[in-house]
Amino acid sequence: MGLKCLVILFGLLKFCELNETIHRDTLSRVANSKATGGIYLTKWNRGLERGHQDTKKLEHRFWPPVQRDSRFLSLFTVVTFPNGGCAGASGDNGTCMTARECTSRGGSANGYCANGFGLCCIFMTSCDSSTSENSTYFVNSGYPAPYEGTGSCELSVIKAHPDVCQIRLDFDRFSIAGPEQVNHVCNQDQFIVSGGNPIPAICGSNQGSHMYVDAGIGTINPVKLTFVTSGNPFERLWKIKVTQIPCNTIYRADEGCLQYYTGVSGQLRSFNYHPVTGLQLSNQDYGICIRMERNFCGIQYTACADTVNNRSRAFTLTGNSNNPVNSMIGSGSGANNCANDWLLVPCAANVGRLQPAQALCTDRICGGTFSADLSMQSSSVLSTVKPFRLWFHTDNTEAPADIGNRGFCLNYIQQPCTNNLI
Structure with missing residues (x-):
């Protein structure tokens, strides 16, 4: 009996000693694992962990794992544009x-x-309002229905930023009463631009045309767009897109250009031009510019085709347009000079004719035929003066010498520097 007690006591001591050794070894491994950023599992815990993983694999056969990260990221995703x-x-x-x-x-x-x-x-506004939003549309009261009332309708355009230099006006719709029939003055309806560079008042039909307005320096003085309507009832309709142009953009117009065109080819028209109902407006004085594209050195102008009249009225600035009228050129008061109304084309020459010396250049062209020579035959006209710029001028008198003039419609095409015409 005493021997059995000694054996049992000795076994218990050995078991405690072994357990203490295992405990110390486990603590040492756990400490080392923490120092290296890992996790240590005892033999028994590792077995439990493997069993847990097997259970998870079995669950995944029937239930897809939850994507916790993607779920929570989608809640906090911010879209900017x-x-x-x-x-x-x-x-x-x-x-x-x-x-x-x-x-x-x-x-x-x-x-x-x-x-x-x-x-x-979309920003759209009408009478007695102001805007600083880019690409605002200025429309008549009741748009898209026409307006037959009289009075004044004004929009104040305020710069969105001090760096804005110009305001471009695109006439998406523009139909108001035209000028009176004798001297072609806009005395019933008028569209007036104020607060920028001097711009002549216009009237009539101008859909598809545009204007560039100098917005000045700073943001104090707004540009004002005003429609003044009076006289007989008329179905007036307008929709003008107002675009603000920063100073440092490539699409900013050159100084002194009321109209500015880009591209190798295009079409130019005076305000209120129409082959049937149009009349040349009096009191006009403004520049028309075409941006010179890369590798082009000249520009050629040709009167637009007139499919309405039996004789072209695409260029009628002077004389009685009910009869054939020859071209008139140059300044002065002679019978074939342009003293009152003219289109200035710098150093112009008919295509096919040798370029004249600078002192002999034709500048002003008027009459009822588009040509840089005195002629009854219309011709394409070439100019190599840079920058490409025209100037249109009319006085305040038409009658009795000038009757039924329409103004002008010209197609242009830039000429490459390698062209043998240049």
């Missing part, structure tokens, strides 16, 4: 922004932009 230009569902141009921003700034949503994350916000 620039407030750039966009095309609305109606075809109007607008600014891409959020729905809240569009509403707070007084616009109306018109289609999506930024891959569906933004709304194309």
Whole structure:
């Protein structure tokens, strides 16, 4: 009995000693594991862990694992996009922004932009209002229905930023009463631009035309657009797109250009030109510019085709347009000179004719035929003076010498520097 007790006591001591050794070894390994950033599992815990992993594998056969990271990231994803230009569902141009921003700034949503994350916000305003939003549309009261009332309708355009140098006006719709029939003065309806560079008043039909307005320096003085309507009832309709142009952009117009065209080819028209109903406006005085494209050194002008009249009226500035009228050139008061109304084409020459010396250049062209020579035959006219610029001038008198003049419509095409005409 005593021996058995000694054996049992000795066994217990050995078991305690072994357990203490294992405990110390485990603590040492755990400490080393923490120092190295790992996790240590005892033999028994490792077995439990393997069993747990096997259970998870079995669960995944029936239930897909929860993607916790992607779920929570989607809740905090922020989509941003620039407030750039966009095309609305109606075809109007607008600014891409959020729905809240569009509403707070007084616009109306018109289609999506930024891959569906933004709304194309259209800004449209009418009489007695102001705007600093780019690409604002100025429309008549009751638009799209015509306006037959009289009075004054004004929009004040305020710079969106001090760096804005110009305001471009695109006449998407422009139909107001035309000039009176004798001297072609806009005495019933007028469109007047004030607050910028001097711009002549216009009237009549000018859809598709445009203007560039000098916005000046700073942001104090707004540019004002005013329609004045009076006289007989008339179905007036206008929709003018107002674009603000920063100073440092490549599409800024040259100084002194009321109209500015880009591209190798295009078409120029005087205000209120129309082959049937149009009349040349009096009191006009403004520059028309074409940007010289790369590798082009000259520009050629040709009167537009007139498919309405039995004799072309695409260029009728002087004389009785009910009869054939020859071209008139140069300044002065002679019978074949342009003293009152003219289109100035710097150093112009008919295509096919040798370029004249600088002192002999034709500048002013008028009459009822477009040609740089005195002629009854219309011709294409070439100019190599840079920059490419025309100047249009009319006085305040038509009758009795000038009857039914339409103004001008010219197609232009720039000539490459390698052209043998230059």
